[in-house]
Amino acid sequence: MSTETDLERLLEAELGGVAGQVGEPRVDTLGIVRQARQDASSRRGRYVLGAAAAVVAAVVAVAALVALPDRDGSVPPAAGPTASEGATDADSATDDADHSDVVPYVWQGRLYVGGQELRLYDPYLGLTWARSTVVLHGGNADVAPVWTRDGSEPQPLPVATDDAGSPLYVGGVNVSPDGSTVAWTEQLDWVYRSAREDVTVQVARMDLDTGEVQRTAALDYPGEGTPGGFLQAVWDDGTVVITGTPLRVWRADGRLQEVTSGGEPVTGRSGVSLGEPLVEIQTDGAATLASLRPNGTVGGSMVLPETSLPWGALSPGGRWYARVWRNDDEGLLVSDLRTGEDVAPTLPEARGDWVPVAWASETELLVLDVKDWTWTETRVFSEQRCDVSTGVCEEVEEDFPRATVQLPD
């Protein structure tokens, strides 16, 4: 094999030769149609879909993202994909199904499930989804987390209980991008996660294909408060990223790695991925997006302008990284991972450090804006349509179809 061209020609010839000998497939077209219709029919029975004019889907903000020029200077890692490699400038989030009918909607800051308002005492509105997997969870014990997938009946998350039989406090619920794994933290010594509180958690993950649930041992984060032991990401292979000092990675095979850089543990604020092993770590007041190597060390990195709380969401195509800044009077930041810069001024109306954000597609950022809340009064949320290129947000006034999910008895 003398040249690369020779190899490529041989490859073309061999693949063509193999493919040329392959016969016709046995494909049951009618069976596909029949099965799909049955699926659709049974799903209709479980969901109440309507277009009630008075009910507005909340949390919809359309990000009219503009293409910005590339900028040299992003640092590629020595191993693994770079942040910029993980990005794509196309609307590449080609989903293979329309899952809009399985997302329960929010109206005026309240989550309606099965036609009944789900009470939320905590500003953290727990609604997490990826593909057709949806997990509903809240910040209060009377909001039992439930999950549904492919339109199945919602089932309770198998949350561990304390000695008295009460469910442990659940946080950091995440769904892997392919919708097959749900992971969460169970707080063993519950404290409100303000600054410098000691935190002890165990992390659980559930393989929705098999129903298997695994848990880590207790993990201590003394004096770390909010970021300690918080779960931000679960990846398609089941890997879980746990924030705090040190940043920990719980691999699919059960290994619990402490992430290091130069031999020293790193502090992780969040783990983000869509099949790309990227983690966000804290470095001197900035947020650094770095690639994670299989041995637990981090590779090249891209420094983002501001720190954030341990919440962040990578757009499906990997180009944009939305996160929430720590100050209540600031809010949402969206970074262009091709340049490392924020694409817009901080969205001015998206306040609160618990703002739920999620990418519905490469160009659609879902935001629930916390307009006003206190610990004792009813929260007032608003639905915002935000153009992240300008930072301008407008209240959503359109009517959207509503979907409701029946909770289990």
Next chain:
Amino acid sequence: MTDRGSDGRPGSFEELVAARSAALYRTAYLLTGHAGDAEDLVQTTLEKLWGAWRKVARADSPDAYARRVMMNAFLSGRRRPGVRRERLVESPPDLPAPTGTSADDRLTLWPAVLALPERQRAVVVLRFYGQLTEAEIAEALGMARGTVKSTSSAALRNLRSALEQQEGER
């Protein structure tokens, strides 16, 4: 089910199956290296396409959409080798291998292609069999063009190494 569009694209699901399933199967065979797995992959792909038919019918390129769905199905299905929906039966219903002579015996590169990691294999199949451009491969696999390039380079490096090893063993 609608009629064929004026642009010549498949207008109905059945038309798409008739027109594309053989090509999808050939690609699936190159990805999986197994006739039964290839049929499963095609079937899964077509099921997903049917489920999203309104989107497929509106897509600029139904072929590209189908490729993307197949690649997603291939790569996601391979992530969890222990999890299969199929139930094993005592008597395998599979047809014999699609070829009268084993391609594996005759071709030196084919086993090396099958030994590549899934993403590298997918890139190789799309590039050297599908003759897709980097941009089209990036779209099909949902990765950046730079990643396509690096994955392709790694695949070629692995194949060259495999060939050299074979030559050394002769």
